[in-house]
Amino acid sequence: MWYYVELLMNGLLIGTLYSLIALGFVMIYKASDVINFAQGEFVMFAGYVVAACVQLYGVPLLPAIAVGVIAMIALGFAIEQAVLKHLVGRPVVAVIMATIGLAAFLRGIAPLLWGSGTKNLSFGLPQDPYFLGEVMFSPAQLFAAFVSLVCIAAIGWFFAKSRTGVALRAIADDQQAAMAMGIDVKRYFAISWAISGIVALVGGVIWGNLLGVDIQLALVGLKVFPVVILGGLDSILGAILGGLIIGAMESLAAGFLDPLVGGGTKDFTPYLLMIAVLMIRPYGLFGKATIERV
Amino acid sequence: MINRETGTFKRTYAEDMALYRLPLARWAVAAIAVIAYVIFPAFATPYMLNLANLIAIACLGAIGLNILVGMSGQISVGHAGFMSVGAYTSAALSVKFGVPWWLAMPAGGAMAAAFGVVIGTPSLRIKGLYLAIATLAAQLIIEWGINHWTWLSGGASASIYVQKPSLFGYELKSNRDMYWFILVTLTIGIVYALNLTRTHLGRAFIAVRDRDIAAEIIGVNIFRTRLTAFAVSSFYAGITGVIYTYYYGIANYEAFTLTISIQFLAMIIIGGLGSVLGSILGAIFISLVPTLIDLGLVHIGMGWFGLEGGQIASVTSSLQFFLVVEPDGLNKLWNNIKDYFRVWPFPYM
Numbered sequence: 001m002w003y004y005v006e007l008l009m010n011g012l013l014i015g016t017l018y019s020l021i022a023l024g025f026v027m028i029y030k031a032s033d034v035i036n037f038a039q040g041e042f043v044m045f046a047g048y049v050v051a052a053c054v055q056l057y058g059v060p061l062l063p064a065i066a067v068g069v070i071a072m073i074a075l076g077f078a079i080e081q082a083v084l085k086h087l088v089g090r091p092v093v094a095v096i097m098a099t100i101g102l103a104a105f106l107r108g109i110a111p112l113l114w115g116s117g118t119k120n121l122s123f124g125l126p127q128d129p130y131f132l133g134e135v136m137f138s139p140a141q142l143f144a145a146f147v148s149l150v151c152i153a154a155i156g157w158f159f160a161k162s163r164t165g166v167a168l169r170a171i172a173d174d175q176q177a178a179m180a181m182g183i184d185v186k187r188y189f190a191i192s193w194a195i196s197g198i199v200a201l202v203g204g205v206i207w208g209n210l211l212g213v214d215i216q217l218a219l220v221g222l223k224v225f226p227v228v229i230l231g232g233l234d235s236i237l238g239a240i241l242g243g244l245i246i247g248a249m250e251s252l253a254a255g256f257l258d259p260l261v262g263g264g265t266k267d268f269t270p271y272l273l274m275i276a277v278l279m280i281r282p283y284g285l286f287g288k289a290t291i292e293r294v
Numbered sequence: 295m296i297n298r299e300t301g302t303f304k305r306t307y308a309e310d311m312a313l314y315r316l317p318l319a320r321w322a323v324a325a326i327a328v329i330a331y332v333i334f335p336a337f338a339t340p341y342m343l344n345l346a347n348l349i350a351i352a353c354l355g356a357i358g359l360n361i362l363v364g365m366s367g368q369i370s371v372g373h374a375g376f377m378s379v380g381a382y383t384s385a386a387l388s389v390k391f392g393v394p395w396w397l398a399m400p401a402g403g404a405m406a407a408a409f410g411v412v413i414g415t416p417s418l419r420i421k422g423l424y425l426a427i428a429t430l431a432a433q434l435i436i437e438w439g440i441n442h443w444t445w446l447s448g449g450a451s452a453s454i455y456v457q458k459p460s461l462f463g464y465e466l467k468s469n470r471d472m473y474w475f476i477l478v479t480l481t482i483g484i485v486y487a488l489n490l491t492r493t494h495l496g497r498a499f500i501a502v503r504d505r506d507i508a509a510e511i512i513g514v515n516i517f518r519t520r521l522t523a524f525a526v527s528s529f530y531a532g533i534t535g536v537i538y539t540y541y542y543g544i545a546n547y548e549a550f551t552l553t554i555s556i557q558f559l560a561m562i563i564i565g566g567l568g569s570v571l572g573s574i575l576g577a578i579f580i581s582l583v584p585t586l587i588d589l590g591l592v593h594i595g596m597g598w599f600g601l602e603g604g605q606i607a608s609v610t611s612s613l614q615f616f617l618v619v620e621p622d623g624l625n626k627l628w629n630n631i632k633d634y635f636r637v638w639p640f641p642y643m
Binding site (some may be wrong): 035074081082087090093095096097100101102103104105107108109112155181191222229261264267268271272274275278279282 | 347363367369371416419420423424426427428430433434435438441442553556559560563567604605607609610611613614617618620643
């Protein structure tokens, strides 16, 4: 019995992290209708920047994170300026290819710059697990979930209350009307990429703390698609719930199915769920039901 | 005979349907065929032959993907998955059941086509980026299946050794033999793809791509057309996978990962969407990037670019470059050159 509770709890804890990374994805889609296939690579790249600062250049952790924030903002603006700005109004395949290419580019360039070995990015958290009843929690996971929740709350506040957040919501709602009201849409596209980069940085640092930083960190990006399809591509609430559901589901699948079929179910059960959602309810749980029917 | 036309003037249906609009084109194709079939293999070193083989295999795969993405307008990120389906099907058939290669090869293609139809089914309801995500899922599920279904894929490393194909008792062992084998397959693939654009089916693909609702109104069955596009494209992919297996003598899942799918997409974007010539140019371009790095950049002190990361980075940055600067790809550049010489030396006419 406790075993299942533990599976569920661990899944939910990881799920908060998926929610966070999916939020970065939703942010870009909401503002500019771009599907960012490179979200996982953003996470990896951010993790790489921080880990390289700490390990190769001997910078302490907090300044390294600050460097990472600046790097991710610069990356977000650079992508918007160099590539995506030119692709407005072009067929959807062009935008998809641009972000897929971006993903491969980041995956190629990061180990080239800082070496392909796994880098340790540890916060020095205690190793001993906590127990609640019979359920075991590792401090690193609790910390990860805590930071993710704080970030999600911060983003929620940002979107609901801040001036930039209101502008972003206006653009998501009606781009032309937003333009008419004097909102500089292009600038806010770049801002949404930069915010998404910062969110990826938080994800990269936490996830890197759990797994170590190397190119495999980008695989978390593959988890993002089931999450956002389930929740709805343009829904923040959907991303949060979707992350929790997918996290719990893959943890339970790993517990129940792995002994039966020999491992690895974690990686593809979310995708089976995603295909089912695509067939039944393509706009997800909370997405705007405006996608074009075939 | 060596003149070019001054424009596209077609007065009869026969002219409209003609494969070659000008005598020059007929001669050019004949010359390319002679060079490719006779002259090049007679002089090429094994290294060049190896390169040519890989390029030819890539061409076949790129043409297949271009039928799906360029002609029927559906994005697939799972092309390498279909290739692996073909590869493993034919390898398993020939190793486990002793099926000869000329039967195992189309069987691999057919199995890949069947997979393509199943995976294309979501196109009943979704398109564009949603379909791209669905094919991404297909790629991952196929990879997982091959890695875990050891009965089919042969043990922990998921690889099957296969024999080279043999013709009338003569085994096609050397790179040169395989070159002709691959080239014949590629020629069939090119001719089929070129003719596809002139048939009812090919025009239905293009109609569905350009405006699906209008296509439905003039009587094209959208769903069936989309699935057929998936089937044709995956058949190409399957055959590509089979040839790849025969060429290396081993079916291994590592040759068919997501990265390979992305590389094929890069080929058709760089080459030009919806064009057979573009697919070929793109495949040549992408396949030559590592070689060019080896030959060129290493000597000017940029050898670090030759690392795997550098190759990926240079391929993808050229992809971004083409996306932004020349969205219609190398094919468009070639047409620009032709247009320039069409009126040369009187460009003001």
